[in-house]
Amino acid sequence: MTGTPVPGQGAGPARGPEALPPRAKLAVTASRVTAAISRRAGKGSGSVIGGKIALRIAPDLLAQLADHLQVVLVSGTNGKTTTTRLVAEALRAAGPVVSNALGANMPAGITSALAGAGDARFGVIEVDEKYLSGVARDADPIAIVLLNLSRDQLDRAAETRMLAEKWREGLRGTEAVLVANADDPLVVWAASSAKDVVWVAAGQMWQEDSWSCPSCGGVMHRPGDDWYCSDCDFRRPQVTWSLVGEEMVDPDGQVWPLDLQLPGRANRANATTAAAVASVFGVDTASALARMKNVTAVAGRYDVVSYRGRNLRLLLAKNPAGWLETFSLIDPAPAPVFLSVNALDADGKDTSWLWDVDFTRLAGRPLFVLGQRRLDLAVRLDVAGLEFSVHDDLAGAVAACPPGQIEVIANYTAFQQLRRTIKEAQA
Amino acid sequence: MIGMSKLRLVWIYPDLLSTYGDQGNALIVERRARLRGIDVERIDVRSDQPVPTSGDIYLIGGGEDRPQRLAAERLRRDPGLGQAVARGATLLAVCAGYQIIGHEFVDDLDRVEPGLGLLDVKSGRGPVGRRCVGEVLADVDPVLGLPPLSGFENHQGVTHLGPGVKPLARVTAGFGNGTDDGSEGAYAGRVIGTYLHGPVMSRNPGLADLLLTWATGVPLTPLEDRWHEQLRAERLKAVRAAAS
Numbered sequence: 001m002t003g004t005p006v007p008g009q010g011a012g013p014a015r016g017p018e019a020l021p022p023r024a025k026l027a028v029t030a031s032r033v034t035a036a037i038s039r040r041a042g043k044g045s046g047s048v049i050g051g052k053i054a055l056r057i058a059p060d061l062l063a064q065l066a067d068h069l070q071v072v073l074v075s076g077t078n079g080k081t082t083t084t085r086l087v088a089e090a091l092r093a094a095g096p097v098v099s100n101a102l103g104a105n106m107p108a109g110i111t112s113a114l115a116g117a118g119d120a121r122f123g124v125i126e127v128d129e130k131y132l133s134g135v136a137r138d139a140d141p142i143a144i145v146l147l148n149l150s151r152d153q154l155d156r157a158a159e160t161r162m163l164a165e166k167w168r169e170g171l172r173g174t175e176a177v178l179v180a181n182a183d184d185p186l187v188v189w190a191a192s193s194a195k196d197v198v199w200v201a202a203g204q205m206w207q208e209d210s211w212s213c214p215s216c217g218g219v220m221h222r223p224g225d226d227w228y229c230s231d232c233d234f235r236r237p238q239v240t241w242s243l244v245g246e247e248m249v250d251p252d253g254q255v256w257p258l259d260l261q262l263p264g265r266a267n268r269a270n271a272t273t274a275a276a277v278a279s280v281f282g283v284d285t286a287s288a289l290a291r292m293k294n295v296t297a298v299a300g301r302y303d304v305v306s307y308r309g310r311n312l313r314l315l316l317a318k319n320p321a322g323w324l325e326t327f328s329l330i331d332p333a334p335a336p337v338f339l340s341v342n343a344l345d346a347d348g349k350d351t352s353w354l355w356d357v358d359f360t361r362l363a364g365r366p367l368f369v370l371g372q373r374r375l376d377l378a379v380r381l382d383v384a385g386l387e388f389s390v391h392d393d394l395a396g397a398v399a400a401c402p403p404g405q406i407e408v409i410a411n412y413t414a415f416q417q418l419r420r421t422i423k424e425a426q427a
Numbered sequence: 428m429i430g431m432s433k434l435r436l437v438w439i440y441p442d443l444l445s446t447y448g449d450q451g452n453a454l455i456v457e458r459r460a461r462l463r464g465i466d467v468e469r470i471d472v473r474s475d476q477p478v479p480t481s482g483d484i485y486l487i488g489g490g491e492d493r494p495q496r497l498a499a500e501r502l503r504r505d506p507g508l509g510q511a512v513a514r515g516a517t518l519l520a521v522c523a524g525y526q527i528i529g530h531e532f533v534d535d536l537d538r539v540e541p542g543l544g545l546l547d548v549k550s551g552r553g554p555v556g557r558r559c560v561g562e563v564l565a566d567v568d569p570v571l572g573l574p575p576l577s578g579f580e581n582h583q584g585v586t587h588l589g590p591g592v593k594p595l596a597r598v599t600a601g602f603g604n605g606t607d608d609g610s611e612g613a614y615a616g617r618v619i620g621t622y623l624h625g626p627v628m629s630r631n632p633g634l635a636d637l638l639l640t641w642a643t644g645v646p647l648t649p650l651e652d653r654w655h656e657q658l659r660a661e662r663l664k665a666v667r668a669a670a671s
Contacts, residue, residue, distance in 0.1 A: 211473075230475070
């Protein structure tokens, strides 16, 4: 079915929020005013508070706003923001796009982004894993992207398999086309209740959350790239799109080089997924890829910035699967690596996940440890037998660092803090 | 282990019970043994493999409700761990693993599941709406000669201790067994159960040394524990500041 135009979705002029009923219009205005006040007060973009106000006035606002758009939802533990950006770039080949590009991915943030849709034809929306079923119900999407599921902030989030179960229930019978990662058994379990699925071989380095069969509990076997349950018939589905090394193979078997500016295997996987999505919307692969290749950084991630005369590449990694993918894309030894870890509310307050990360992959590099929970990280690296130094702040670490571009890997709030520090120094 | 060339460290079911960085305890025991010149053979037992009976130290970690049930089903069919404990092997079980080695626990289908009965405890569901999540600080039974335990807990279950065990520790912060009597964990002989992950040994290397002492039967040379100690101090300070 890929490559065909979407039925029932005329390509005529989009009707913007002007066509909304009065109550919804009022809600949109209130959301914009609130967001502007919040921005002026220096409290960030204001999109979340604006969206919350709007949803209180018109609880079905998200659905009404989405009604004017051809919507694609993007969810998963890792790669949401980047894939959302890549899909948005690709669909711009076919028309204007509205997107929650900065990652405000719960209903309030999504509503707020859609309220600014203007004459957009496509809505490309990143959705937090926990809210996917609800947003999928409200937004009536054409396509839903399921990237991957792995452990993340277990002290405040749902258990990983429970999330897969919720997706499976929520997406059962959906009219949307699912674009799903065939290499993640939890994603396959979640997606296989839907009737129309485009399977993508997007790969998955982290496998520790799917050793037991989500269907029957049997032990999973993983010879090479394949996987199957030893006790039931649950196994890897036939794929139509594949990431193979540095290249992508489309459903016709045509091979496309993925010379992206975004680094790493995970981003080649995200681009392969985005090309499959573009195809669902009738955007040809050559146009989609050409646009995706222009993306250099996403919400500050992968950005190379200058700080105290040094180049720092900023990499966000929030959970074991993310750290593993990030280790695979950084420059080889002896490139220096900064590691910064916090455990504030937005990170999850439990640091035990550090022990799921195989830090021995960093052996041979100068390692500099930062962040609110730098001592947790120090113990972890010490037990791994690695050499490292611990620093109270970025300036101290940079001063002690040998020459060369510095790879900086940080979890969520640590990443935001580093960006702020660098921005202040540049000002 | 005594008179043997190698310490056999057995990590049970990492495919099911390794949700909260449980590998950390295995890595820390392994490292602290090696730093003292003790040769270690680490054996990771997947849930479709038999548990060896000849281990010196056994570790079981934490997991989500469904893997916990699957692990219990498979361990009940495997006499390996029971035989090892009966001949005096050392066992540390954390969270879901702690519940499994008791007499019973409640599974993901709300059924009472039999455990392995290696520790005289029974686990059930805690009060609705209360999940025990957060930092824990607990004074260890003085008999064991350890400084206060610091760790992180995340569990719905509560564990009631029978006459055959003693509480491992008394909480000064956090929930522990969740039974509102301040108890945390349980131990009897060389078997310890605890709700603390973190993993527990990252902040409490003394616990790793206790297991090693039990397993080797000889006193251990002290180690330079700079990072463990700094982390402990920082966590103790943070928890006490939050409590006051």
